[in-house]
Amino acid sequence: MPHCEDCGNSLYFIASSVSPVAPSAAGAASGLTGRFDARGKLVELDSLGATAETRRKAAANPVLYFDTCMECGSNRVVW
Numbered sequence: 001m002p003h004c005e006d007c008g009n010s011l012y013f014i015a016s017s018v019s020p021v022a023p024s025a026a027g028a029a030s031g032l033t034g035r036f037d038a039r040g041k042l043v044e045l046d047s048l049g050a051t052a053e054t055r056r057k058a059a060a061n062p063v064l065y066f067d068t069c070m071e072c073g074s075n076r077v078v079w
């Protein structure tokens with residue numbers, strides 16, 4: 001399961017490789033946000049500009065996409 005080494009967050013992560021449609025919108029740092037359950041399963045995808053194809057790929061292989069902690073912005077995310 002994903003886990004932030006800096007703040008301990010294991011629920012919310014963003015994909016730094018996916019750009020948001022409007023970088024200034026609500027301070028969003030990514031076009032794709034994922035919510036995970038306690039076992040590390042992706043339970044929700046929030047998209048701010050990610051294409052359907054990107055969403056599909058991220059859902060199929062979240063470890064390749066969610067590399068940044070949404071709580072503190074750290075990229076020290078371990079799986």
Ligand SMILES: [Zn+2]
Nearest residue numbers: 004007069072
């Ligand atoms: Zn963190």
